[in-house]
Amino acid sequence: MLHSREFKIYMSIMIIVSLAAVLIAAFFSMESIVIVIITSLLLIGISVFFTKARYQDIKKLSAYLREISSGNKTLDLRDNREGELSILKNEIYKVTMLLSEQGEQLKEDKVKLNDAISDISHQIKTPLTSMMILVDLLKEDHLPPDKRKEFTRKISTQLNRMEWLVATLLKLSKIDAGTVQFKKERVNVEQLIAKAVDTMLIPMDIKDQKLSIRGEKDVSYMGDINWTTEAIINILKNCVEHTPDKGEISIHFSENPLYTEIIIEDTGEGVSKEDLPYIFKRFYKGKNASEESAGIGLAFAHQIITSQEGDIQVTSRKGTGTKFTTHIPHVNFLYF
Template sequence: MLRNREIQLYMLVFIAITLTAIVAAIVLFSAHVALFVFVTAAILILCSLLFTKWRYNEIAKLSGYLRRITSGDYSLDLRDNHEGELSILKSDIYKVTLKLSEHSSLLQQDKVKLTNAISDISHQLKTPLTSMMVMADLLGDTKLEDSKRVEFTENIRVQLERIEWLVSSLLKLSKMDAGTVPFKKDTVYVAELVERAIQPVLVPMDVKQLTLHITGDKEVSFIGDFNWSTEALINIFKNCVEHTEDSGEISISFSENTLFTQIIISDNGKGIPKEDLPYIFKRFYKGKNAGEESIGIGLAMAYSIIKSQQGDFEVRSEISKGTQFFIKFYKRVI
């Protein structure tokens, strides 16, 4: 402590003042008064040194705490019930420690999510890549029949389209997770939205001879992004078509009130098991009734898009009775 420059300067000033006071006491009063001044000054210097040493010890403890915190030990509790600058400093350090602990926990969770995502993506890409490698080797056979060559080539094209869709979907999801997607705030008419979103699934619906029912006022609307909302509905429609048996029905209804605009999409297909319902919006989750070609990312994307527009997405389902998707876009209150 005495090696610190500020303490040395402090002691020199204190001693100079004490000597000046002693000399003045001898000249103006007597030696007894000078002795009293000397003793009093000595006691004050000693008390000051003891107090300063205590403060330096406390600061040294805080420095030790900070070193432990920087090394990753966030379990320290520095708070006390006293008043004063050191107590305030301890409380502030404790608050910072809590924030660092929360950030560390979030980073750890992000690492786990990233690891799981990479594992899931690798698993999803492995199957089509393996299939294409096998068929590419077969195509190299000069004795391969033309019909088989056409079949394998078409199969490779389908697998490439699947990989392209998967990569594109993951890029969109990553942008939404990062908050870099600029969702527009336009007036979206639900009738036009449904008409646009249903187009990509009309052919598979026709193949399975599904009946489509659409009910709703053309003036029903909400504030959102038309293109991204279309993307969400396409994924929901694809799920309905995939899980509805031949000659089944798909119903779409929409309405609007003072609180929200609601879209209800229903099918009379296989339904979703009760134990799968809590996880259907989880990426790469495949329920018991999922098809072999299902990746488990469509509903996750639809959920992210709707939630990113301050909407609500709910699913109700019963085995062998079908599934209902409830989408709500709430009115903006100023």
Template sequence: MFLYNPEVKKFLSKYVTLMFIVIIISIGFSIINVSLTKEMVVRNNQAIIGTLSSKYPNLESQIVDIITQGKSMENIDYGQKILIKYNYDKSIRINSEPIISKLVLETIKINIILVCIIFILIFVLVVRYFKSIYNDLSDMTKYVYYSSEGKPFDMKNKNQEGQIGLLKTELLKMTTILNEKVELLKREKIFLNNTISDISHQLKTPMTSLIMLNDLLYNDVPYEVKIDFLNKIKNQLNRMDWLIKSMLKLSKVEAKVINFKKDKVKFSELIHRAMLSMKIPMEIKNQKLTIEGNDNVSYIGDIDWSVEALVNIIKNCVEHTPEFGNIIITYKENPLFSELIIKDEGEGIDKKDIPHVFKRFYRGRSSSKEDSVGIGLAMSKSIIESQNGDIYVNSEKGQGTEFHIIFHKMYDSD
């Protein structure tokens, strides 16, 4: 696997190319060395022939033939015996023979030049290779530094192959995930601060009322007044209990810590369960409920949490619809989504209030209920969106309100 790495393959290809160049250079220097040796041998033969011919002019042709033609082993052995008498053999010192001395110097010079060239080529190759790695590592170091500082930095060669490229890709993934985690933690911190602030703000009024009522009970008041105070305290405590439970539910939904079921839910069953808790409030106001839709229309979701969301919406419609008014629920589906529409005959919503209807603790300009908290619709929106759904509202002043709930179809990727 190591040899298949693109960086290693690239280095090896350059190394092989370098070795090929070195071999060519070595051959060139060898040819030069052979030429020098040949030149020195020729010059030495010329010196011998010149010396002997000047002493024996009549034997010039024989001397030339003897020196230039091939030497037999017999003549070599005979010459070796003669020269040994004069201490001239392989053991003589290099500097005592000018031709050998010069040849050695030239050979050393050539080898030094060859070694220097090889060293320079290898040095350049290694430096370029490690410079490339260093630049990549430096680039990644800068990327990590700037990412930790929250500053943008464009890392070069992000799509290169090999282990370095893989490391860059994984580093990009890691920093992206870490940045997402940091952003998530920031949002969670803001969400927590807002939630605590909202709860504190909503509990402030009933707590103040409880303190005042409690102080009044210490006074000498008639029994009937005392009972009235106790009932008011009970109502405030119930309101606080409901508010805290609702806020806990909403916080869990918005924090995405709830695992919603993915069951097939029929709208007819969903509406039936939601109306169990809204039947009495509607009867008190003599309101009429109309339901229209095919019993087979369904969606994928969690019926228990969906009932919670639908109850809050119907409750809002009941509260804003006058006595003897009508509430109409229709549902339908198509290949893309299933839709549930809840329409009332209330006073409608001001256009300026529509963008804020689903915000926590928001009370519209026309809200007449003093004890209204404004958390129900916010919870409904969070529950629906957590089940691959959307909700929006259409309303005009004096024309009633329509809540549209859409659950998108979920298909397998197969």
């Protein structure tokens, strides 16, 4: 404190003012001089006392910051006293906690990234290994034409699978990074469903599955039609894959003052009770999942719906089919 330039200047001004007051008091009486001297000494003493106390608080604050920089985030600097220094302490504590939370979040993100890279490597490695084996078989000179055609078809299937996998993962990474700007436009649900169903008509036709669609023509919501179409396609794809030949898939949509509802239901094999809580988890493959399943379709759909402030739920029982219920709140309700 004594080495502080500001403190030296402050004390010099206090002494000069006190001496000036003593000289002025000398024109009146000796009693005035005594009163001025005592008052000046008291003011200087009180100033020194409070300045010392403030410097002690600043030292504690500096020690706290050093502890924080060394990695100790358990210290609590907050106090409930009034004053600028107390406000500063509380604000520093808030910033420290925020930085600590961000640091923990970064650690979690790194773990998730490592897990995702590991899962992606596994997902891509499987079709690559399969294709390498098929390519080696195609090199045989005496391979029958029908086998050559079959192996070529399998390679094409694996390539299409890898293309879809990489494209979906890229879209997921964009959503995770927060770089996707979802539009807020009026979307007609009937047109949305028609657009999504159009891509699944051939797989449904191959399995001779029946499709029923019910809903009013004017049902709509505020959102992004292209991204929501991606979500609906992935839900339909899951239903088609897990519904047997000649099975049924139904789509029903409606709206109320709070939200727009889209229900997609199938008559497939259903989801086991053990798998149901993890059905939207990325790279999770249930007991009934096919070997070609990558475990990201439903996770992708879930991410798209929730990123638009929506909600998606699934109910299912083994052997009785699966029901996906999507709710997209109306904008006016969200921001009321």
